Amino acid sequence: MHLFENFQQIELVDIIEFLGTIAFAISGVRLASAKRFDWFGAIVVGFVTAVGGGTLRDLLLDVPIFWMKSSIYIWCTLLAFVIVLCFRRYLIHMNNAIFWFDCIGLGLFVVVGYEKALMLDYPYWVCIFMGVITGIVGGITRDILINEIPIIFTQELYAVACIIGGVIFSALHFFNVDLAICEIVTAVSIVAIRILATKFRWTLPIVKGEE
Amino acid sequence: MHLFENFQQIELVDIIEFLGTIAFAISGVRLASAKRFDWFGAIVVGFVTAVGGGTLRDLLLDVPIFWMKSSIYIWCTLLAFVIVLCFRRYLIHMNNAIFWFDCIGLGLFVVVGYEKALMLDYPYWVCIFMGVITGIVGGITRDILINEIPIIFTQELYAVACIIGGVIFSALHFFNVDLAICEIVTAVSIVAIRILATKFRWTLPIVKGEE
Amino acid sequence: MHLFENFQQIELVDIIEFLGTIAFAISGVRLASAKRFDWFGAIVVGFVTAVGGGTLRDLLLDVPIFWMKSSIYIWCTLLAFVIVLCFRRYLIHMNNAIFWFDCIGLGLFVVVGYEKALMLDYPYWVCIFMGVITGIVGGITRDILINEIPIIFTQELYAVACIIGGVIFSALHFFNVDLAICEIVTAVSIVAIRILATKFRWTLPIVKGEE
Numbered sequence: 293m294h295l296f297e298n299f300q301q302i303e304l305v306d307i308i309e310f311l312g313t314i315a316f317a318i319s320g321v322r323l324a325s326a327k328r329f330d331w332f333g334a335i336v337v338g339f340v341t342a343v344g345g346g347t348l349r350d351l352l353l354d355v356p357i358f359w360m361k362s363s364i365y366i367w368c369t370l371l372a373f374v375i376v377l378c379f380r381r382y383l384i385h386m387n388n389a390i391f392w393f394d395c396i397g398l399g400l401f402v403v404v405g406y407e408k409a410l411m412l413d414y415p416y417w418v419c420i421f422m423g424v425i426t427g428i429v430g431g432i433t434r435d436i437l438i439n440e441i442p443i444i445f446t447q448e449l450y451a452v453a454c455i456i457g458g459v460i461f462s463a464l465h466f467f468n469v470d471l472a473i474c475e476i477v478t479a480v481s482i483v484a485i486r487i488l489a490t491k492f493r494w495t496l497p498i499v500k501g502e503e
Numbered sequence: 504m505h506l507f508e509n510f511q512q513i514e515l516v517d518i519i520e521f522l523g524t525i526a527f528a529i530s531g532v533r534l535a536s537a538k539r540f541d542w543f544g545a546i547v548v549g550f551v552t553a554v555g556g557g558t559l560r561d562l563l564l565d566v567p568i569f570w571m572k573s574s575i576y577i578w579c580t581l582l583a584f585v586i587v588l589c590f591r592r593y594l595i596h597m598n599n600a601i602f603w604f605d606c607i608g609l610g611l612f613v614v615v616g617y618e619k620a621l622m623l624d625y626p627y628w629v630c631i632f633m634g635v636i637t638g639i640v641g642g643i644t645r646d647i648l649i650n651e652i653p654i655i656f657t658q659e660l661y662a663v664a665c666i667i668g669g670v671i672f673s674a675l676h677f678f679n680v681d682l683a684i685c686e687i688v689t690a691v692s693i694v695a696i697r698i699l700a701t702k703f704r705w706t707l708p709i710v711k712g713e714e
Numbered sequence: 715m716h717l718f719e720n721f722q723q724i725e726l727v728d729i730i731e732f733l734g735t736i737a738f739a740i741s742g743v744r745l746a747s748a749k750r751f752d753w754f755g756a757i758v759v760g761f762v763t764a765v766g767g768g769t770l771r772d773l774l775l776d777v778p779i780f781w782m783k784s785s786i787y788i789w790c791t792l793l794a795f796v797i798v799l800c801f802r803r804y805l806i807h808m809n810n811a812i813f814w815f816d817c818i819g820l821g822l823f824v825v826v827g828y829e830k831a832l833m834l835d836y837p838y839w840v841c842i843f844m845g846v847i848t849g850i851v852g853g854i855t856r857d858i859l860i861n862e863i864p865i866i867f868t869q870e871l872y873a874v875a876c877i878i879g880g881v882i883f884s885a886l887h888f889f890n891v892d893l894a895i896c897e898i899v900t901a902v903s904i905v906a907i908r909i910l911a912t913k914f915r916w917t918l919p920i921v922k923g924e925e
Binding site: 650 | 773774776836837839840843854858861862863864866867868869873874917918919920921922
């Protein structure tokens with residue numbers, strides 16, 4: 293039984309994906325606005341943040357690019373742009389909700405990326421790679437476009453959450469656990485690790501430079 | 504009747520494409536020289552500026568990369584490099600001509616990118632996307648390589664001209680207008696918008712940051 | 715007779731490839747540590763430095779991405795990370811050995827990239843391009859990720875060595891020289907030019923800016 297085969301669950305998954313896309317796009321638009329980008333620039337950065345990871349994944353797997361099949365990702369980006377434009381004074385009070393959407397979106401993105409490689413019969417380590425790429429490359433590209441060092445490389449346990457999620461998926465799948473359960477446990481783990489890491493300020497050690 | 508089927512018009516289109524490629528490459532070489540790049544670096548930045556957009560488009564569409572089929576794009580880039588090297592004192596007086604080639608090249612690049620997606624039966628919004636990507640990604644990659652915020656995100660109506668051009672192409676094509684006329688009207692519109700925007704200093708609003 | 719068909723020579727080629735991968739990854743990890751990246755960031759930058767060139771080459775050639783077929787490249791990157799972490803006080807005394815591995819790795823990477831295009835029956839200039847891309851794009855991506863101007867564009871005869879190597883390969887192949895000899899002469903030439911260029915501080919001229 294596959295989670296995505298059930299219509300009602302598809303709807304839930306879709307809603308999560310759209311909320312995640314919007315949350316990712318909002319982070320892009322906000323950082324672009326802090327750099328005084330114009331409307332077009334902010335929308336591009338929002339879109340790239342939301343779809344960049346999945347785009348690189350699909351290029352590497354040599355499958356059709358996911359966002360070229362449906363215009364919904366552009367509408368999510370435009371909605372994110374309008375939200376930032378209209379609610380910019382209140383956004384800071386919405387940080388908590390946006391952070392939640394971002395976490396849940398990340399969990400789902402990693403699961404989607406992982407499964408896309410799994411369906412193509414790649415070994416587990418490639419699946420983990422594709423999950424992580426789906427989750428983090430959008431944010432890396434966003435930071436390159438605004439000419440900053442990618443924040444993911446210096447702060448937060450963001451990527452580690454994706455890796456652990458991928459390892460959990462692989463372990464469960466190895467023991468023939470039902471795919472729907474693999475998906476849910478992986479996504480929940482990623483969300484939980486990310487929230488705990490933010491709450492308790494867990495970080496990875498810095499690599500000490502040479503003298 | 505298709506514009507590109509007519510031999511004499513092919514020649515005209517080719518000449519426009521080469522002039523556009525040279526103009527794009529010149530902008531790359533000039534910005535690289537301002538950052539004290541060496542010869543190789545300047546040529547690479549010139550080449551990437553000229554072909555970067557079409558390369559990403561071809562990767563996304565999963566078709567053979569256009570510049571791997573003919574070495575003409577390298578020759579155009581080398582010519583652009585020689586022009587900058589030899590005429591650097593006079594380039595500033597050639598700004599007007601270079602700007603014109605750049606505008607015309609942009610118009611053609613967008614049309615070529617749009618049509619490539621159209622021939623593959625993609626919906627209009629994907630065609631517009633591919634036209635815009637062909638037109639702007641070279642300049643974005645150039646600015647990333649010279650470690651600057653992409654100028655297209657903070658200044659000029661450059662990208663908006665590409666989008667409007669794409670919308671015009673879609674509208675004409677929807678009403679079954681002859682493909683050659685679609686191409687010409689689109690390219691002319693893009694050139695006109697870009698020139699008017701530069702002349703009258705039209706810009707998009709900046710996204711205001713949060714307090 | 716093909717160099718890579720001989721089992722014992724495969725082993726030698728493999729060892730060279732792993733040493734080259736480790737040397738490339740070390741350069742990524744070291745530069746990331748100088749920017750105070752965390753462990754994950756340093757490993758990503760190391761990996762991208764080692765495989766970035768081959769990845770772009772495989773995307774452009776539309777063939778399966780080489781590092782998705784074997785996990786050895788990740789192990790090489792992790793080993794490079796451990797080396798930097800454990801020996802950071804002694805790394806400066808190992809600079810000579812690392813430089814040698816880096817040179818030999820570069821020679822091999824260019825040969826591998828060149829041949830991959832040659833086997834797909836591309837013309838010589840595409841093969842040279844693919845060799846150069848394999849050799850230099852990893853370092854360019856590394857410098858973009860750490861938010862610096864790519865060092866290859868302003869210093870060292872690094873890329874020129876790759877181009878000359880590609881030209882030598884093409885010339886020998888044109889005259890039907892045995893493939894194994896083409897490979898060895900090309901790799902040795904690249905290593906020699908790179909070492910001589912470093913020793914005698916050969917550089918390309920800077921492109922003079924406009925007044």
